[in-house]
Amino acid sequence: xxxxxxxxxxxxxxxxxxxxxxxxxxxxxxxxxxxxxxxxxxxxxxxxxxxxxxxxxxxxxxxxxxxxxxxxxxxxxxxxxxxxxxxxxxxxxxxxxxxxxxxxxxxxxxxxxxxxxxxxxxxxxxxxxxxxxxxxxx
Amino acid sequence: xxxxxxxxxxxxxxxxxxxxxxxxxxxxxxxxxxxxxxxxxxxxxxxxxxxxxxxxxxxxx
Numbered sequence: 001x002x003x004x005x006x007x008x009x010x011x012x013x014x015x016x017x018x019x020x021x022x023x024x025x026x027x028x029x030x031x032x033x034x035x036x037x038x039x040x041x042x043x044x045x046x047x048x049x050x051x052x053x054x055x056x057x058x059x060x061x062x063x064x065x066x067x068x069x070x071x072x073x074x075x076x077x078x079x080x081x082x083x084x085x086x087x088x089x090x091x092x093x094x095x096x097x098x099x100x101x102x103x104x105x106x107x108x109x110x111x112x113x114x115x116x117x118x119x120x121x122x123x124x125x126x127x128x129x130x131x132x133x134x135x136x137x138x
Numbered sequence: 139x140x141x142x143x144x145x146x147x148x149x150x151x152x153x154x155x156x157x158x159x160x161x162x163x164x165x166x167x168x169x170x171x172x173x174x175x176x177x178x179x180x181x182x183x184x185x186x187x188x189x190x191x192x193x194x195x196x197x198x199x
Binding site for chain 2: 003006024025026028033037040041044094098104107110111114115118119122
């Protein structure tokens with residue numbers, strides 16, 4: 001009888017720990033993550049026109065890419081390339097930092113995939129996003 | 139018999155401990171992603187309303 005009780009307790013502990021995990025939030029409020037966010041926020045104002053005119057699109061791996069360099073004047077292209085590069089550096093850092101802040105560096109790829117679909121979901125209409133078969137205008 | 143129940147319980151619990159360790163919290167990750175994207179793209183700061191006083195035609199001459 002005692003052993004049955006013990007096994008029941010073990011089972012209920014197991015169930016509760018699973019519910020606990022399911023409800024847990026990811027830690028995203030570290031100084032490192034905040035700094036990356038601030039930097040991306042500031043850059044967004046400069047990137048937004050390029051999303052809108054199709055020069056830059058959201059890739060399906062959670063980054064951005066120059067989609068149509070011809071959409072910007074020649075003189076702006078170096079700036080555009082620089083912005084895209086900086087943004088991707090920040091995004092990669094962000095995914096890595098979130099994984100590390102939660103004690104699971106191996107989650108980085110899954111976090112990146114999650115972000116990839118959320119960026120695309122939240123993209124404004126008219127922006128270009130990468131689907132399975134290529135670029136799509138939202 | 140009682141030992142068997144305990145054994146079964148342990149067999150369930152031990153692999154579950156390993157599973158919990160590698161389990162990726164997909165829903166929590168989505169929530170975190172949404173929050174960060176809203177912040178970076180400033181989608182939820184009330185700034186989307188240009189506060190246009192468009193209904194003032196009554197005051198015109």
